Amino acid sequence: MSDVTLDALPPRRFSWRRRILEGGGLWPAVPALVYLAVFLVAPIVTLLGFGFVTLDRGQVADGSFTLEHMTGVLTDPLVWRLTWRSFWVAVVATTLTLFLAYPVAYAFSHLQGIWRTLLLVAIISPLLTSALVRAYAWIVILGGRRGLLNQTLLSTGIIDQPLQILNTSMAVLIGMTQIHLPFMILPLLAVLAERDRRFEEASLNLGAGQVATFFKVVVPMSLPGIVAGFALVFAVSYTNFIIPQLLGGGNYSTLAVQVYEQTIVVLDWSRGAALATLLLGSCFLMILLITAVGAHLTRWSEVPK
Amino acid sequence: MSDLEIDRLSKRYGKLQVLTDCNLMAEGGSVVTLLGPSGCGKTTLLRSIAGFVEPDAGRVMVGGRDISMLPPNRREVAYVFQNYALFPHLTVAQNVAYGLTVRRRPRAEIARRVDEALGLVALSDFGGRYPKQMSGGQQQRVAIARALVLEPKVLLLDEPFNALDAQLRLTMQVELRKLIDRIGITSIFVTHDQAEAMILSDKVAVMHGGQIEQLAPPLQIYDRPSTSFVADFIGRANIMPVQVRAGRTDTPQPVPTPRPDGPAVMIVRPENFEVVPGNVAGWPGRIGFATALGATIEYEVDCGMPEALRVSMARAPGSGPLAQGTDVTLRLRSTDGAIVLGRGAAHV
Numbered sequence: 141m142s143d144v145t146l147d148a149l150p151p152r153r154f155s156w157r158r159r160i161l162e163g164g165g166l167w168p169a170v171p172a173l174v175y176l177a178v179f180l181v182a183p184i185v186t187l188l189g190f191g192f193v194t195l196d197r198g199q200v201a202d203g204s205f206t207l208e209h210m211t212g213v214l215t216d217p218l219v220w221r222l223t224w225r226s227f228w229v230a231v232v233a234t235t236l237t238l239f240l241a242y243p244v245a246y247a248f249s250h251l252q253g254i255w256r257t258l259l260l261v262a263i264i265s266p267l268l269t270s271a272l273v274r275a276y277a278w279i280v281i282l283g284g285r286r287g288l289l290n291q292t293l294l295s296t297g298i299i300d301q302p303l304q305i306l307n308t309s310m311a312v313l314i315g316m317t318q319i320h321l322p323f324m325i326l327p328l329l330a331v332l333a334e335r336d337r338r339f340e341e342a343s344l345n346l347g348a349g350q351v352a353t354f355f356k357v358v359v360p361m362s363l364p365g366i367v368a369g370f371a372l373v374f375a376v377s378y379t380n381f382i383i384p385q386l387l388g389g390g391n392y393s394t395l396a397v398q399v400y401e402q403t404i405v406v407l408d409w410s411r412g413a414a415l416a417t418l419l420l421g422s423c424f425l426m427i428l429l430i431t432a433v434g435a436h437l438t439r440w441s442e443v444p445k
Numbered sequence: 446m447s448d449l450e451i452d453r454l455s456k457r458y459g460k461l462q463v464l465t466d467c468n469l470m471a472e473g474g475s476v477v478t479l480l481g482p483s484g485c486g487k488t489t490l491l492r493s494i495a496g497f498v499e500p501d502a503g504r505v506m507v508g509g510r511d512i513s514m515l516p517p518n519r520r521e522v523a524y525v526f527q528n529y530a531l532f533p534h535l536t537v538a539q540n541v542a543y544g545l546t547v548r549r550r551p552r553a554e555i556a557r558r559v560d561e562a563l564g565l566v567a568l569s570d571f572g573g574r575y576p577k578q579m580s581g582g583q584q585q586r587v588a589i590a591r592a593l594v595l596e597p598k599v600l601l602l603d604e605p606f607n608a609l610d611a612q613l614r615l616t617m618q619v620e621l622r623k624l625i626d627r628i629g630i631t632s633i634f635v636t637h638d639q640a641e642a643m644i645l646s647d648k649v650a651v652m653h654g655g656q657i658e659q660l661a662p663p664l665q666i667y668d669r670p671s672t673s674f675v676a677d678f679i680g681r682a683n684i685m686p687v688q689v690r691a692g693r694t695d696t697p698q699p700v701p702t703p704r705p706d707g708p709a710v711m712i713v714r715p716e717n718f719e720v721v722p723g724n725v726a727g728w729p730g731r732i733g734f735a736t737a738l739g740a741t742i743e744y745e746v747d748c749g750m751p752e753a754l755r756v757s758m759a760r761a762p763g764s765g766p767l768a769q770g771t772d773v774t775l776r777l778r779s780t781d782g783a784i785v786l787g788r789g790a791a792h793v
Contacts (some may be wrong), residue, residue: 341497342530344517346544347595356547360534411489440534 188420189412209414219395219415226394229309230378233316235368237324237373238366240317245328245365246358249335263325271319275386276314282306282387307389315387316377323376324369331365332358364441367434371427378423395419446473447508448596449494449631454503456489463489464500465655471599471648473508476622477660478642481652482678487635490652491601494633495524507598510709522599523592527607529584533578537587538563538572544588544595562594565624582726587691588620593628600625600632606641618644639679651675672784676712683713683754687785694785697727698777702785712784713777715757720744720773726774728754742766745776 194204213219217351248259266274282305290302305311339361343353359366381396388394393401399419403412435442451469455462463486471477479487492498494505496517510519531540539546541562545555563569566586576584585605592600605621606614622645625632636642642649643663650660651674659671663679670676673684685696689709693699700711704750721727730748737743742760744767745753754775767773777783 336530338526338528338530339532341495341517342524342526342532343543343547344497345495345520345522345524346547346591347518348543348547349518352547356543357532361532363534438534440575440577443577 143344144176173364184420187413188417189413190409191411191415191417193410195409209410210417213411213414219398219418222393222395222398223418226378226396226419227422227426229312229316229384229394230374231311233320233377234324234370234373236313236317237321238370241321241324241328241369244325245332248325248329249332263322263329264321267322271380272382272386274319275315275383278308278311278318278387282311282314306387307392309388309392311387311389312384312392315383319383320373320376324373327369327372328362328365331362335361363438365432366426367430367438371430371434374430375423375427378426395422446629447631448473449477449599449633450504450506451490451494452504452531454490454493454500454505455787456486456493456498456500456503458670461522464493467503467652468656469650469660471631471633473631475493475565475647476625476632476634476645477648477650477719478634478636478646479652480636480639480642480678482637483655485652485656487652488603488635491603491633491635492525495522495601496520496522496701497775509614509661518588521595521597523595523597524602525585525588525592525600525602525605527603527605529576529588529608531587531591535575536572537568537574537576537579540576541589541591541594543591550674559576562590565593581608581610582617585609585617591625593630598631600630602632602634604635604637606636606638614641615644621645633649649679651678651728653678663713667780670784671786673712676784681715681755681757683715685711685713685750685754687711689785696741698780700777700780700783700785704785704787708788710786710788713754715743715755716741717778717782718756719758719778720746720756720767721776722767722771722773725774725776725782727774729774730754732767732769732771732773735769737766746773748775 191209192205192207194201194206199410234407244259244263248256248263251259279287284290284306285294285302287302287306289305293300295297305314339357342352343357344350347354379396381394381400384394384397385393385400388397395415396419399412399415402408402415405414448618449469449471451467454464456464458514458637467486467490469477471492479490481487489498496512496515496521499633500513504511506512507520507522512522531537532543535543538559541559542555545558550558559572560569563572566589568583568586568590571579571583571587578585585608588605606617609617618641629637633686634642636647646663648660649663649666650657651666652658653672653674659666661669661671666675670679670682673682676682676702677684687709688695689702689704689706691706691716692703693710694711696711720732728746728748730746732744732746733747735742735762740760741757742765744756744758746756747753756775
């Protein structure tokens with residue numbers, strides 16, 4: 141069976157001047173690009189640059205390019221321990237958000253009218269308060285003998301001794317999972333709510349039950365949303381320093397917390413900048429890995445004809 | 446080969462009655478087409494057979510067994526979707542194997558049956574491709590292979606040719622009809638294309654406003670439509686109000702009818718009229734518009750009725766149409782070919 145194909149149109153040639161004017165559709169993005177270049181790229185480059193020079197009373201010492209801060213950071217076993225901790229906290233928290241977010245997004249896709257609107261408001265409303273406030277709220281809930289959780293469990297007699305959750309990695313994971321949940325729900329919601337239900341009907345018609353249909357059709361087809369949410373939540377979890385600091389109780393340090401402390405407390409900007417370079421670089425590598433794995437898993441969506 | 450029987454099926458969405466007392470019988474191995482304009486309920490009826498729609502009343506029987514209460518995954522009726530609904534994340538072979546995999550058939554059996562099914566639709570070499578890499582016609586064949594590999598009792602197809610271009614459509618229609626005859630599976634098509642219904646079906650169910658207006662073989666539907674809607678939807682029809690008196694119509698050429706005296710409508714196909722010059726017994730009129738279509742000449746003749754009468758005549762080689770404005774008379778070629786219906790059947 142042959143497909144009807146159109147003969148390719150002869151390529152149109154434009155002068156270089158015309159090409160620049162047309163800009164390949166880039167022109168509308170220029171305001172955003174300029175804004176990002178001035179207010180994001182320039183500060184980051186400056187900050188990271190501090191890791192490769194010696195600073196003297198807030199001034200860059202002349203001709204002081206050095207790799208000393210970078211090698212100091214990279215050869216410090218403590219730094220590697222903190223990097224590893226940042227990594228697994230972020231991976232565990234991201235995985236937890238995925239398992240909590242998926243049922244919410246799935247439920248959303250099955251709701252209609254006012255219920256759908258109400259659920260969307262519930263999903264988004266935590267974003268109305270800052271992460272800092274929510275971190276403090278978790279201190280109130282988890283903290284000590286008089287925290288909401290322990291009070292409730294003690295008064296109902298479920299436990300005799302107060303649980304020690306605050307100032308442990310458990311508290312960090314709980315806080316991080318809750319605070320970053322919306323960033324996982326929203327990309328999942330986008331793919332699940334817009335999905336074509338005929339694929340599920342086709343699966344049922346071919347003899348699969350509801351559960352098999354969910355795992356063999358709904359989940360694989362939502363992989364693009366899962367990958368997007370995973371990359372997003374991993375990035376914000378890996379680089380967050382407020383939650384480990386507040387809920388980890390000062391003695392729970394991660395790479396991001398170290399960057400904060402070196403820069404704000406110790407005032408060693410060069411070491412802080414070198415640590416930030418490591419944080420940013422390793423985060424980029426992980427995002428690349430996640431998207432590469434994602435692209436491999438969803439290669440069916442981009443196959444050539 | 447299992448019979449499919451639909452027994453007084455009704456469905457209502459809120460205030461909207463989409464199906465009213467639909468009865469349908471498809472003998473084992475036969476092809477029935479549900480034909481009607483959009484919104485007539487034909488797809489809802491097909492979806493109720495598959496179990497995607499829960500009817501308010503009525504039964505669906507396959508091979509004498511009531512399947513109305515079974516969930517869609519236990520009905521053993523295959524459904525081919527309008528856009529095929531091939532799983533994009535699975536290869537062609539995995540798509541065809543899907544139903545066997547969820548039934549946990551042995552791996553060797555799955556491989557063998559998938560090969561057979563792909564061979565049946567001449568796609569043996571395409572098992573490793575993803576649906577996106579296939580053309581529309583190939584995707585349709587994959588969808589049919591995926592449905593047939595499970596050896597279902599009934600095959601349901603929802604406008605399966607809609608996504609294909611006109612040339613390919615005719616080829617696929619003929620191919621599919623041959624395939625169905627070879628396998629001998631009871632099949633129900635949904636379509637709004639009357640030519641497709643004529644090509645594919647043993648019986649056509651013409652639907653209108655949630656009801657089956659007529660269920661009969663295609664030619665019988667064409668020759669003996671039971672309502673003016675059916676007459677107008679299948680082919681073209683001149684519909685004229687007439688009076689019946691003493692077993693005949695009060696028309697220039699009286700048509701015998703068993704109907705009681707009173708108002709009725711008469712339906713005449715354009716090819717059952719002929720244009721003759723001069724003043725003889727018939728409908729006097731004036732040529733309003735003429736088109737020569739090669740094999741036939743089409744006239745619109747103004748006979749003083751609200752709508753011009755349409756005539757289709759075979760064209761003799763070398764001859765052309767009569768000039769516009771010519772005074773002519775319309776005659777019935779055969780008074781038996783004219784259909785007289787009661788006024789009640791005259792809703793269009």
